[in-house]
Amino acid sequence: MRFTCVMLTSLALAGCELPAASPDQVALPAALELTAAQRAMVERGVKVSITNPASARFELLSATRSDKGEITVCGIVSVSPRNDRKLPFTGYLFHDVFTVSAIAGSDESRDAVRLACSKAGIALAPV
Numbered sequence: 001m002r003f004t005c006v007m008l009t010s011l012a013l014a015g016c017e018l019p020a021a022s023p024d025q026v027a028l029p030a031a032l033e034l035t036a037a038q039r040a041m042v043e044r045g046v047k048v049s050i051t052n053p054a055s056a057r058f059e060l061l062s063a064t065r066s067d068k069g070e071i072t073v074c075g076i077v078s079v080s081p082r083n084d085r086k087l088p089f090t091g092y093l094f095h096d097v098f099t100v101s102a103i104a105g106s107d108e109s110r111d112a113v114r115l116a117c118s119k120a121g122i123a124l125a126p127v
Helices: 002-014 036-047 107-119
Strands: 030-032 057-065 071-078 086-094 097-103
Touching: 036 057, 036 071, 036 086, 036 097, 071 107, 086 107, 097 107
Parallel strands: none
Antiparallel strands: 030 057, 057 071, 071 086, 086 097
């Protein structure tokens, strides 16, 4: 009898689950205004990742902070002497260090960077 009660209780509890969060309950990352020092860190981090850092011109740097404190930065860097080759990029700012996650060179990688930025709450303009 005791075994039956324990089994029935276990089965009843196993069927219990918390309801999934609805999309309107999910916390969106908060927009974050980068300081001049943070912008400089991002620019340095991107420049060491490209072949012609002297020609780099940055546009549309945007950042968000997640509820866990993670700072995601997305932007566009022009990387040719005439500034006609624009590449979207994304990365993370953590303890005064910016780490590049991706700099898009192909159409597929551009889509991947846009998706990563979108998940962080940042909309990048098509380039």
